[in-house]
Amino acid sequence: xxLIHNLSIGFGVALTPLNLAYCFLGAxxxxxIGVLPGIGPIATIAMLLxxxxxxxxxxxxxxxxxxxxxxxxGGSTTAILVNIPGESSSAVxxxxxxxxxxxxxxxxxxxxxxIGSFFAGCVxxxxxxxxxxxxxxxxxxxxxxxxxxxMVLGLVGATVLAHGSxxxxxxxxxxxxxxxxxxxDVNSGIARFxxxxxxxxxxxxxxxxxMGMFGFAEVISNVDQTETREVFDTSIKxxxxxWADIRKCTWTVIRATGLGSALGILPGGGALxxxxxxxxxxKKIVGSDGEFGRGDIRGVAAPESANNAxxxxxxxxxxxxxxxxxxxxxxxxxxxxxQGIAPGPQVMTERPQLFWGMIASMWVGNAMLIVLNxxxxxxxxxxxxxxxxxxxxxxxxxxxxxxxxxxxxxxxxLVTSLFGLLGFICVKLECEPAPLILGFILGPxxxxxxxxxxxxxxxxxxxxxxxxxxxxxxxxxxxLIGLMMAxxxxxxxxxxxxx
Amino acid sequence: MQIKNGKDFWSGxxxxxxxxxxxxxxxxxxxxxxxxxxxxxxxxxxLGALLTxxxxxxxxxxxxxxxxxxxxxxxxxxxxxxxxxxxxxxxYYLRGHNxxxxxxxxxxxxxxxxxxxxTRALYIVxxxxxxxxxxxxxxxxxxxxxxxxxxxxxxxxxxxxxxxPKAVIFGVVVIAVYAAILAGLQGVVGVGRASAIAMVxxxxxxxxxxxxxxxxxxxxxxxxxxxFSVAVFGHxxxxxxxxxxxxxxxxCRKIGLGS
Numbered sequence: 104x105x106l107i108h109n110l111s112i113g114f115g116v117a118l119t120p121l122n123l124a125y126c127f128l129g130a131x132x133x134x135x136i137g138v139l140p141g142i143g144p145i146a147t148i149a150m151l152l153x154x155x156x157x158x159x160x161x162x163x164x165x166x167x168x169x170x171x172x173x174x175x176x177g178g179s180t181t182a183i184l185v186n187i188p189g190e191s192s193s194a195v196x197x198x199x200x201x202x203x204x205x206x207x208x209x210x211x212x213x214x215x216x217x218i219g220s221f222f223a224g225c226v227x228x229x230x231x232x233x234x235x236x237x238x239x240x241x242x243x244x245x246x247x248x249x250x251x252x253x254m255v256l257g258l259v260g261a262t263v264l265a266h267g268s269x270x271x272x273x274x275x276x277x278x279x280x281x282x283x284x285x286x287x288d289v290n291s292g293i294a295r296f297x298x299x300x301x302x303x304x305x306x307x308x309x310x311x312x313x314m315g316m317f318g319f320a321e322v323i324s325n326v327d328q329t330e331t332r333e334v335f336d337t338s339i340k341x342x343x344x345x346w347a348d349i350r351k352c353t354w355t356v357i358r359a360t361g362l363g364s365a366l367g368i369l370p371g372g373g374a375l376x377x378x379x380x381x382x383x384x385x386k387k388i389v390g391s392d393g394e395f396g397r398g399d400i401r402g403v404a405a406p407e408s409a410n411n412a413x414x415x416x417x418x419x420x421x422x423x424x425x426x427x428x429x430x431x432x433x434x435x436x437x438x439x440x441x442q443g444i445a446p447g448p449q450v451m452t453e454r455p456q457l458f459w460g461m462i463a464s465m466w467v468g469n470a471m472l473i474v475l476n477x478x479x480x481x482x483x484x485x486x487x488x489x490x491x492x493x494x495x496x497x498x499x500x501x502x503x504x505x506x507x508x509x510x511x512x513x514x515x516x517l518v519t520s521l522f523g524l525l526g527f528i529c530v531k532l533e534c535e536p537a538p539l540i541l542g543f544i545l546g547p548x549x550x551x552x553x554x555x556x557x558x559x560x561x562x563x564x565x566x567x568x569x570x571x572x573x574x575x576x577x578x579x580x581x582x583l584i585g586l587m588m589a590x591x592x593x594x595x596x597x598x599x600x601x602x
Numbered sequence: 603m604q605i606k607n608g609k610d611f612w613s614g615x616x617x618x619x620x621x622x623x624x625x626x627x628x629x630x631x632x633x634x635x636x637x638x639x640x641x642x643x644x645x646x647x648x649l650g651a652l653l654t655x656x657x658x659x660x661x662x663x664x665x666x667x668x669x670x671x672x673x674x675x676x677x678x679x680x681x682x683x684x685x686x687x688x689x690x691x692x693x694y695y696l697r698g699h700n701x702x703x704x705x706x707x708x709x710x711x712x713x714x715x716x717x718x719x720x721t722r723a724l725y726i727v728x729x730x731x732x733x734x735x736x737x738x739x740x741x742x743x744x745x746x747x748x749x750x751x752x753x754x755x756x757x758x759x760x761x762x763x764x765x766x767p768k769a770v771i772f773g774v775v776v777i778a779v780y781a782a783i784l785a786g787l788q789g790v791v792g793v794g795r796a797s798a799i800a801m802v803x804x805x806x807x808x809x810x811x812x813x814x815x816x817x818x819x820x821x822x823x824x825x826x827x828x829x830f831s832v833a834v835f836g837h838x839x840x841x842x843x844x845x846x847x848x849x850x851x852x853x854c855r856k857i858g859l860g861s
Contacts, residue, residue: 281621523728
């Protein structure tokens with residue numbers, strides 16, 4: 104049994120005292136930033152990147168991965184108790200989670216979120232272990248045409264699952280791709296769209312883009328609204344859900360884990376899309392029996408299981424193909440590069456200790472998180488009683504320092520403020536920022552692979568359709584677009600996102 | 603013809619502007635190449651053209667949309683935008699001639715430009731970040747943090763100008779306490795540990811003080827964030843920050859706050 108052998112290598116690495124300590128540190132830090140709205144894994148990982156240089160590669164990656172999935176756990180606490188998402192991926196949890204808290208059932212909501220996340224974390228760890236090796240083998244056969252088609256599929260997937268108008272989502276993706284091209288062109292060495300500004304010849308930093316579009320834009324709209332927040336901290340007594348709750352949620356958690364894992368594997372997927380899709384699917388399946396939006400426990404279990412599953416399986420495209428599916432994964436690539444590791448299918452064969460150690464650490468980390476979250480819930484609640492007017496200057500400072508620390512350049516902070524403006528405008532115009540970020544990350548890679556594919560085929564564009572894997576990927580992408588155009592599906596999608 | 607959906611109208615315009623801009627700049631300045639050997643302009647021109655087409659569709663849709671949105675989606679101020687353009691031109695002219703004036707003009711361009719769109723919360727929050735970026739190196743992390751916190755709090759409903767002097771004095775006292783403990787202990791336990799101890803004492807003191815003395819909350823906030831940043835990011839993570847203003851560097855180095 105290869106799998107058992109591989110996992111035993113992995114646990115051998117993950118269970119060393121040093122790596123256990125870093126795993127714990129990552130999970131703890133992840134929960135902390137997950138609970139705090141506005142400070143997410145992107146800012147945190149960006150700040151920690153320079154420090155990881157001094158750590159052994161496995162420990163560094165174990166810690167950074169822990170921050171990402173730890174944040175998924177922490178985000179639900181804020182969503183349930185305060186009605187604002189601690190992480191963007193727990194935005195849908197607010198609907199039923201907060202409604203449950205208002206009915207005095209905050210405890211079971213927190214409990215089911217943690218249990219669902221734990222179950223999803225365990226299953227998706229096994230899924231990574233099962234699916235990553237065959238995928239890496241397939242990936243070795245990938246040429247530039249396949250890479251290009253795969254990225255097209257990822258971008259299409261991200262637009263289909265984005266809110267609002269489809270055509271605006273596609274336009275946002277294109278804008279992201281274009282912004283990603285700013286900087287030196289690798290083939291000709293020409294600095295494109297830099298307008299003589301030397302800082303732009305390295306391109307726009309994606310940390311700044313992500314933090315401006317998400318972090319700053321969110322702070323601005325929160326300050327604008329000056330809403331009052333109410334924290335439920337008195338009513339949390341019984342954290343364990345009743346048997347009836349658990350019976351009700353069993354299939355929900357299993358379905359959501361499956362969907363979340365599948366969406367995480369897709370480049371462009373990850374925790375955010377998984378949570379929205381799982382909530383919409385659950386609402387559809389349960390139908391009129393449920394009381395979604397009014398405190399149905401399944402409305403908490405579904406997105407919380409799915410986002411954790413999606414967060415973990417999004418490591419699959421990173422580890423097997425070297426394609427980042429969201430900004431956090433793009434930062435993980437940065438962390439691997441600092442250690443001198445080129446992400447791609449060869450990681451698994453050349454560095455089995457790193458690969459399997461990281462996977463095993465995810466299971467260990469999930470076990471730590473469930474222990475960390477349930478008994479320490481009082482501490483996190485205390486943290487949430489901090490007023491927003493004290494919190495948002497802190498968010499701004501940490502974002503600014505995080506952006507600055509990537510290149511030690513104040514230019515990047517200015518870029519972030521401009522993207523804060525763009526993010527604000529996009530929110531006002533109902534243009535979803537998520538597809539823009541993905542396009543931004545994938546832009547240079549897509550161009551590179553398109554060029555290579557066309558060079559190899561001597562300018563024949565049919566190469567994308569004649570190579571079987573590439574053709575298959577494009578057919579799926581086209582199918583998704585076709586599905587979107589279909590009137591019946593269009594209606595369902597509009598209903599599903601009407602929250 | 604009547605504009606029905608203002609959100610589509612503006613987003614269509616925005617996408618067309620970006621699409622045309624990228625295509626035209628790429629087409630005029632870089633080599634297109636051929637499909638076999640794509641030049642640096644090939645991919646951007648293709649994407650830009652596609653974006654322009656999509657933008658035009660969205661723009662056209664705004665006249666026939668069944669969804670009604672006002673044309674005033676956000677408060678765009680053309681006059682303010684023009685002033686920003688003038689500042690931008692000035693910055694372009696000063697580039698390479700006078701660094702200080704150039705920075706000033708660039709900061710003005712960004713702040714005024716952002717003020718042309720939307721609400722007070724938008725431009726004041728973004729202005730605080732722009733100011734932070736420009737003063738971080740010359741004035742150091744502590745002062746930059748204080749400026750960001752104070753400016754970003756202006757649009758908040760609980761902000762009172764009258765409380766500001768008291769808050770600033772309180773914040774300065776907290777930071778002075780931190781610096782004094784750091785200076786005293788660094789010879790005994792080393793800079794890292796001294797900074798951690800000083801941070802804990804200063805933060806605890808700031809929280810204790812701010813609860814008892816009304817009107818000092820803002821000062822406590824910037825002092826806590828400044829001290830935390832210096833201790834954790836500077837001393838702890840080793841990120842290269844100046845804690846103090848450049849002109850005071852020698853004095854600061856003696857108490858363990860040097861760059």
